[in-house]
Amino acid sequence: MVWLAGGMLALCSVMIIALILLVVVRGMATFWPGAIASYHTVDGQIVTGEVTRSSTYEPRPELIDTLPPEAQERARQLLAANDGLAERVLVRTGNYELDNSHFAWVSNYTIERMEKPEWFVVMERLTWGRFYGVPTAFYVDGELVADTPADVWREFERHHGDIRKRWQQRRTLESKAIGRINHQQESARLELRGAEIAAQQARLNHGVRSEQYLQAQAVFERQQQRFNQVEAEFERRYADIREEIVALNQENERYQIRLMTVNGQEKSMGMAEVVRAYPANQLSLLGRIGVYLDRWQEFLLDDPREANSEGGVFPAIFGTVVMTLIMVVFVVPFGVLAALYLREYAKAGPLVSVIRIAVNNLAGVPSIVYGVFGLGFFCYLVGGSIDQLFFSEKLPNPTFGTGGILWASLTLALLTLPVVIVATEEALAAVPGSMREGSYASGASKWQTIQRIVLPRAMPGIMTGMILAMARGAGEVAPLMLVGAVKLAPELPIDSIAPFVHLERSFMHLGFHIYDLGFQSQNSEAAIPMVFTTTLLLILIITLLNVGAIWLRNRLRRKFVVSAV
Amino acid sequence: MVTTDTTRVTNGSNGTAADPGYAERKNRGRLQEIAAGKWFPPVVDHQLEREEPVLTVKNFCLWYGKAQALFDVSMKVPKSKVTALIGPSGCGKSTLLRSVNRLNDLVDSVRISGEMNLYEDSIYAKGVDVIELRKRMGMVAQKPNPFPMSIYENVIYPLRIDGVRDRRILDEVCETSLRGAALWDEAKDRLHQSALGLSGGQQQRLCVARAIASEPEMLLMDEPCSALDPIATGKIEDLIDQLRGEYTILIVTHNMQQAARVSDYTAFMYLGQLVEYGATASLFKKPQLKETEDYISGRFG
Numbered sequence: 001m002v003w004l005a006g007g008m009l010a011l012c013s014v015m016i017i018a019l020i021l022l023v024v025v026r027g028m029a030t031f032w033p034g035a036i037a038s039y040h041t042v043d044g045q046i047v048t049g050e051v052t053r054s055s056t057y058e059p060r061p062e063l064i065d066t067l068p069p070e071a072q073e074r075a076r077q078l079l080a081a082n083d084g085l086a087e088r089v090l091v092r093t094g095n096y097e098l099d100n101s102h103f104a105w106v107s108n109y110t111i112e113r114m115e116k117p118e119w120f121v122v123m124e125r126l127t128w129g130r131f132y133g134v135p136t137a138f139y140v141d142g143e144l145v146a147d148t149p150a151d152v153w154r155e156f157e158r159h160h161g162d163i164r165k166r167w168q169q170r171r172t173l174e175s176k177a178i179g180r181i182n183h184q185q186e187s188a189r190l191e192l193r194g195a196e197i198a199a200q201q202a203r204l205n206h207g208v209r210s211e212q213y214l215q216a217q218a219v220f221e222r223q224q225q226r227f228n229q230v231e232a233e234f235e236r237r238y239a240d241i242r243e244e245i246v247a248l249n250q251e252n253e254r255y256q257i258r259l260m261t262v263n264g265q266e267k268s269m270g271m272a273e274v275v276r277a278y279p280a281n282q283l284s285l286l287g288r289i290g291v292y293l294d295r296w297q298e299f300l301l302d303d304p305r306e307a308n309s310e311g312g313v314f315p316a317i318f319g320t321v322v323m324t325l326i327m328v329v330f331v332v333p334f335g336v337l338a339a340l341y342l343r344e345y346a347k348a349g350p351l352v353s354v355i356r357i358a359v360n361n362l363a364g365v366p367s368i369v370y371g372v373f374g375l376g377f378f379c380y381l382v383g384g385s386i387d388q389l390f391f392s393e394k395l396p397n398p399t400f401g402t403g404g405i406l407w408a409s410l411t412l413a414l415l416t417l418p419v420v421i422v423a424t425e426e427a428l429a430a431v432p433g434s435m436r437e438g439s440y441a442s443g444a445s446k447w448q449t450i451q452r453i454v455l456p457r458a459m460p461g462i463m464t465g466m467i468l469a470m471a472r473g474a475g476e477v478a479p480l481m482l483v484g485a486v487k488l489a490p491e492l493p494i495d496s497i498a499p500f501v502h503l504e505r506s507f508m509h510l511g512f513h514i515y516d517l518g519f520q521s522q523n524s525e526a527a528i529p530m531v532f533t534t535t536l537l538l539i540l541i542i543t544l545l546n547v548g549a550i551w552l553r554n555r556l557r558r559k560f561v562v563s564a565v
Numbered sequence: 566m567v568t569t570d571t572t573r574v575t576n577g578s579n580g581t582a583a584d585p586g587y588a589e590r591k592n593r594g595r596l597q598e599i600a601a602g603k604w605f606p607p608v609v610d611h612q613l614e615r616e617e618p619v620l621t622v623k624n625f626c627l628w629y630g631k632a633q634a635l636f637d638v639s640m641k642v643p644k645s646k647v648t649a650l651i652g653p654s655g656c657g658k659s660t661l662l663r664s665v666n667r668l669n670d671l672v673d674s675v676r677i678s679g680e681m682n683l684y685e686d687s688i689y690a691k692g693v694d695v696i697e698l699r700k701r702m703g704m705v706a707q708k709p710n711p712f713p714m715s716i717y718e719n720v721i722y723p724l725r726i727d728g729v730r731d732r733r734i735l736d737e738v739c740e741t742s743l744r745g746a747a748l749w750d751e752a753k754d755r756l757h758q759s760a761l762g763l764s765g766g767q768q769q770r771l772c773v774a775r776a777i778a779s780e781p782e783m784l785l786m787d788e789p790c791s792a793l794d795p796i797a798t799g800k801i802e803d804l805i806d807q808l809r810g811e812y813t814i815l816i817v818t819h820n821m822q823q824a825a826r827v828s829d830y831t832a833f834m835y836l837g838q839l840v841e842y843g844a845t846a847s848l849f850k851k852p853q854l855k856e857t858e859d860y861i862s863g864r865f866g
Binding site for chain 1: 772
């Protein structure tokens with residue numbers, strides 16, 4: 001029996017450790033810049049790019065027949081020596097706009113020779129994915145400035161930083177400045193619409209000739225005038241900003257770089273397009289570490305691009321953390337109070353037992369059911385009513401009447417409520433009766449006893465419930481798809497535009513991001529490593545949140561450490 | 566000076582010749598009779614009538630659900646004296662003590678009949694503010710039950726819940742209570758550390774300090790030394806000795822020597838009935854009932 005039990009535990013541990021190791025190893029490896037290899041195959045093709053993985057397979061004999069005759073013999077020998085199995089490598093070739101694929105398989109029996117070209121540069125671009133090529137020319141204002149790879153590369157490094165800075169500046173203008181104008185314009189429009197609705201209401205309720213209607217109409221007309229003024233002002237500011245952007249773009253367009261692919265095709269591109277570039281086979285170890293860290297930084301701090309398969313996941317990190325914290329804010333007081341009533345106030349009886357069983361059963365309801373409930377109840381019913389009452393000028397566009405971070409948090413709070421209630425009840429039950437009696441004997445009322453003795457003493461247990469709830473909530477994805485998590489959220493739920501916290505906004509979530517990357521991505525080969533990295537990040541964030549809560553709990557527990565009597 | 570209430574004694578054990586089961590009952594002895602469900606009036610020392618009572622118990626009965634735990638207990642607890650309740654396990658002494666500050670209210674199934682009065686104020690009358698009542702009594706439990714907070718906060722807990730905020734008063738009460746509980750010298754340098762870091766004996770003295778912090782009219786002690794080693798027990802006994810005269814103390818104890826050492830009066834209970842109640846010196850030296858003598862000399866119980 002001991003062996004069986006121990007064996008099961010060992011099996012569990014091995015599975016968990018293997019899973020975590022897989023995630024860590026593959027997640028960490030994603031951003032490492034590999035070398036560029038050029039495979040010259042027997043049929044005269046050259047495949048150049050980064051080797052991403054390799055596999056063993058059994059090629060069909062017909063495949064060998066397609067090879068040039070002189071290579072067939074060698075290939076057959078090679079296969080015979082390996083029991084008919086062949087090795088193949090997956091090469092990330094990039095250059096999607098030129099040859100319509102990101103990756104190519106190369107089998108070992110077709111390789112004539114392999115070399116590592118000195119001057120191949122990896123370019124990560126805003127669109128079309130990576131480009132692999134040899135820099136051949138650099139133009140400033142249409143004039144050739146450099147034409148050997150080393151010179152072109154020097155020119156590129158000299159100008160790239162400034163160009164990216166201008167590009168960043170442009171993006172800030174587009175998102176922040178124009179965003180703010182749009183926002184002000186929207187609120188002015190809403191104000192006008194509100195006045196219009198008020199006027200309509202007055203006409204419906206009091207008639208066209210009524211005092212109220214005339215007043216409301218006058219207000220509306222004043223609003224209309226003010227709106228037109230404001231609108232003109234906005235147009236002016238908007239034009240200013242556009243001008244600035246155009247200037248920045250023109251400055252950036254002065255620089256062009258030209259690269260040649262392995263097949264001799266040439267391609268020029270604007271420098272602002274290039275996010276990051278490095279001559280892969282010339283990098284020292286330090287240089288590689290630099291690229292690696294730079295990619296991590298982009299991943300952690302930047303917005304996603306290329307349908308989420310490139311760039312960063314900052315909005316998703318932010319959304320996950322904010323949603324989890326809001327969930328905790330809702331679920332802990334709610335669950336603790338419910339447990340307090342169940343354990344301290346309710347008289348034990350069949351009703352309490354039924355409620356307790358019901359609470360425990362809630363924990364077994366599939367999470368998607370919570371999602372459906374959240375969508376129906378929170379989004380449509382509660383959110384719809386809020387929209388009717390407070391945001392009627394925006395209708396038919398929903399404000400709260402659709403998925404948003406508040407509804408997602410509430411749905412998850414409901415989902416994790418049983419965890420908190422059960423843990424709190426256990427913690428309350430574990431408070432020794434002698435302590436309560438001591439408090440009562442000192443003349444404390446029931447609430448004073450609960451507040452001063454029972455709750456502080458039960459706090460570590462309550463925190464344990466909170467930790468479990470957080471771990472459960474932060475990793476949940478299915479219900480979120482219904483109540484507010486989206487593939488790409490244009491704005492964060494907390495930003496610098498008043499009122500700063502926008503609970504109605506939809507948000508990005510790491511768990512949903514993983515699903516999206518893994519199953520909805522166009523370029524799935526490139527997305528797979530990102531799935532591992534994002535998973536690693538999600539695990540790390542949940543661990544961090546938990547470590548924070550555990551640290552808090554231990555601090556509390558140290559206060560209540562019970563000495564041996 | 567010990568005088569005996571002879572009428573009561575004869576009342577209890579002799580009966581009349583006309584009583585049909587008399588001879589049989591005499592053979593069985595009083596304790597067997599009690600076990601068989603018969604009620605006897607207690608044998609009470611005259612000396613008690615000269616004392617001013619703080620607590621008066623009249624015909625007090627108590628049931629846990631259907632099981633009756635106290636049978637018609639009547640007794641007076643004298644002012645500024647130490648009164649010990651002794652008796653074998655399950656005789657209801659702790660139940661009686663916990664009835665005084667109505668801690669038994671916390672048990673759902675408890676019912677009572679009869680009366681208790683603290684001075685003139687009824688304890689069980691309808692509409693009594695239990696919280697106010699409990700504030701007039703201090704209690705020390707069987708196992709030390711310090712609260713999960715600092716020593717200082719533990720001592721002034723009764724004042725805190727009364728809403729006393731004045732730091733000067735709190736500091737003063739803390740010091741006098743700790744001195745009163747003979748803990749000041751050991752605790753004065755660690756007042757703001759957790760009370761749970763104290764030893765068991767210190768914790769129990771802390772509970773005494775807490776119990777006397779609001780200057781109660783009565784101190785209830787429920788086997789305060791049962792969880793302590795002999796040295797800590799000695800300290801608590803010394804403490805009770807110091808508190809004598811200042812506080813009215815009702816103490817439940819398992820330990821006959823302890824009752825003999827610390828108390829002025831002793832009440833012997835058996836199966837929910839008060840059997841004999843008198844001055845400790847005479848009760849231990851020359852008990853009026855043979856059953857009491859058997860118990861204190863360790864022949865049963």
